[in-house]
Amino acid sequence: QVQLVESGGGLVQAGGSLRLSCAASGVIFRLAAMGWYRQAPGKEREMVAFITTIGSITYADSVKGRFTISKDNDKNTVYLQMNTLEPEDTAVYYCNLVRLKTYWGQGTQVTVSS
Numbered sequence: 001q002v003q004l005v006e007s008g009g010g011l012v013q014a015g016g017s018l019r020l021s022c023a024a025s026g027v028i029f030r031l032a033a034m035g036w037y038r039q040a041p042g043k044e045r046e047m048v049a050f051i052t053t054i055g056s057i058t059y060a061d062s063v064k065g066r067f068t069i070s071k072d073n074d075k076n077t078v079y080l081q082m083n084t085l086e087p088e089d090t091a092v093y094y095c096n097l098v099r100l101k102t103y104w105g106q107g108t109q110v111t112v113s114s
Helices: none
Strands: 003-007 010-013 018-025 033-039 046-051 057-059 067-072 077-082 091-099 101-104 108-113
Touching (some): 003 091, 018 033, 033 067, 033 077, 046 077
Antiparallel strands (some): 018 077, 033 046, 033 091, 067 077, 091 108
């Protein structure tokens, strides 16, 4: 059974940084593609960053140059380093794993105050 456990969310002032982590279990992690999505109140869930099994990375235009996704196959963990945070980044952030099926974490709240 695949499980994803996110951590690292919280409240930060604009311009600050946070690092989200997502630990996966129940899957051959190196064979999984991983991503981070977010959903702000009243908005649809959107892709933030995605990394494939061969390390190809895609970012949403709104976070390019500020966010960095990385995947540690030894620790079965994917990270999202978020720098220069803006109030518009406030959302619930979800970890996503794709390996034969799509799996989601429970979400972690990120709030950026102005």
